[in-house]
Amino acid sequence: MRKITREIKVGNVGIGGDNPIRVQTMNSLPLNQVKENIEQIIRTVEYGNEIIRLALPDFDEIGYFKGITKHSPIPVIADIHFHYRLAIEALKAGASAIRINPGNFGSKRNLEEIIKASKDYQAAIRIGVNSGSIDKKILKKYGERSAEAIVESALEYIKFFEDKNFFNLKVSLKSSDIYTTIDAYREFSKKSEYPLHIGVTEAGPIPEGIIKSSVALGTLLMEGIGDTIRISLTAPPEEEVKVCWELLGSLNIRRKFPEIISCPLCGRATVNFERRLKEIIPEIKKRKLPIKVAVMGCEVNGPGEAREAELGIAFSQKVAFLFKKGVIYKRGKEEEIIKEFLKTLEDM
Ligand code: SF4
Structure with missing residues (x-):
């Protein structure tokens, strides 16, 4: 039985609540290849992709990001690290959501600026906590990169966002170890109503990455956990989308192809x-x-x-x-x- 989470919107795509489990992937090309990036998004859409994430590493690339986002047929999530102003620029350039690890942005004031801009642009924020990016204080408390430490880190960030009246959140809790990933999502799901993006980070090439992701995501999906999925593979994004659908289909959750x-x-x-x-x-x-x-x-x-x-x-x-x-x-x-x-x- 699927766990009902709080509904949020990424552009026109509903996530959580009673929306179907959404399929997403991430482009693999440098942003300056604008035409190729748009073509890559379109190829993923042909395989049923619903949301695309683009890494936006630098201010110099905002123009390219804007060009791609303008022609994307599906909502774009900007993946931002370190520079809060870059997150704001991405929203101005048409991102429907941003994916951040809140621990990467220096002062809390910088995070407040991101929250303010996200409210202005009615954008969602994905809080991504990885085993490598647990809050230092929490890491010291647990002494290891455990599932508990990942969950506590995520809940602490959420509280900060809620205190600023921001609720348009989804959360990911990733580790390249599948036991830690499963435990973290299970634990978080018991404690929070926010929608979850599930995935195994750096899962690997085909077939290793497919096997690892299917075991972890399959286990979670069978327990009703997960509102959007990505299968991270060392392979073109359309391959990730195909595997997402195969996984959802094999669990009789959602099927698009035979x-x-x-x-x-x-x-x-x-x-x-x-x-x-x-x-x-x-x-x-x-x-x-x-x-x-x-x-x-x-x-x-x-x-x-x-x-x-x-x-x-x-x-x-x-x-x-x-x-x-x-x-x-x-x-x-x-x-x-x-x-x-x-x-x-x-x-x-
Ligand atoms: S060839 Fe016939 S018996 Fe052999 S595996 Fe295929 S369907 Fe089954």
Whole structure:
């Protein structure tokens, strides 16, 4: 059962409350490549991305940031460190939210300036506490970068924002250790109503990063924790978005693209099956259709093994079969059945 959190808005995208769990990623290019950044955002949107984060490291790059934000079809979050004035400039340049670690901005007065600007621009703030950026006093108290220390640090920052009448907050509590990440989110979720952005920081390349993130985020999502997700991978952002959707789909939380059921192959598979998989699977993946589709290696067990699939195709040595919900309704030559399978998918 999903935990209901306080609803906030990042641009026109609702987060928390009874909004769906939002998918987000972060651009990977230097900001001066304005056109390439816009194209990268658009590619992520084609895969279902809903919010994009851009790192804004310096004042010199505000112009580029503005150019990208102006043409972004989805809300932009500016990732800011150290310079409170840069956060204010990002808001002026069109950021719908900023992501900060409040411990990085020197005096509390600087944070107050960020809060004031965020109110003026009706922007949200994501408080990001990482195991590497726990408040020094709290770190001394706990003596290690534990989940408790991360949570206490986050709650202390929240109190500061609330004291200044600012509530448009979401929170992330990341560590590259998945046990610490899970514990921190669980603990925070018991103590606070603010929406949570969940992720494992620096999760790694594919497949290691996918596995690590899926274990941590999957555990949290199954417990109803998490309002937005990002899978941090050493890979292009569109890959992160695809994995987000696969994860949400596999948990039956949210699905945008077909769930593909394909058999692991065995001695019964036809000699051509692997070649057919390469042809058919990209065609299925393209469809924005939240259904289960099966591609199976033989007609003996294939349809039965994939009986929960709305639509399926199975191959035998001589002919192919089209089936729905485990029942074969057409058989014929491979080419003919593949054509009909793709047409049925298109019609759906
Ligand atoms: S569907 Fe057929 S080929 Fe594929 S694993 Fe099952 S028995 Fe083997």
